[in-house]
Structures are given as structure tokens and as C-alpha cells.
Amino acid sequence: MTDAPVVHIGENSPEQVAYKLMKHIARAEKVQLEGININSDREWIIKTYIMCRTAVAGHSNVEHVLGLGK
Numbered sequence: 001m002t003d004a005p006v007v008h009i010g011e012n013s014p015e016q017v018a019y020k021l022m023k024h025i026a027r028a029e030k031v032q033l034e035g036i037n038i039n040s041d042r043e044w045i046i047k048t049y050i051m052c053r054t055a056v057a058g059h060s061n062v063e064h065v066l067g068l069g070k
Contacts, residue, residue, distance in 0.1 A: 018052035025052070 025048055026033050031040045051066065 014053065014056045018049060018056045021052040021055065022049050 022045075023033065025031075026040065031044065032038050033040050033045070
């Protein structure tokens, strides 16, 4: 009998790395994602997460990651 495949979700998945990067960016830009004084909106969160996922996917072209069209 073969063992069932093990799926590791979390710590080093591209999604988790992108999420952590987004939290670092939020801190650097003084964007509050949690708590009482939330100053982020849905659009900022989604766009920033997508940029982080693009960066984590290995796109080294900064203009591409930032959506500058170059």
C-alpha cells in the first residue's frame, strides 16, 4: 500500500511568502491592515497582494512587478 501524498501548505508556499511581503510593505507604508484604526481598503490589499505574488513568482523586472508597463 502506498502512502498518501503529503501536502505542505503554509510556511514557504508562494502564497505565504507573498502575504508576508505584503505585510512588510504595509508596515513600511504605514498601512494598518488589522485592529481599530484600519486605513487600508480592499483595492490596496488586492493590488498589493497581486504585486507580491508576481514578485514571488520570479519576475525580476521591477517595472513589470509594479505594473509600469515596461
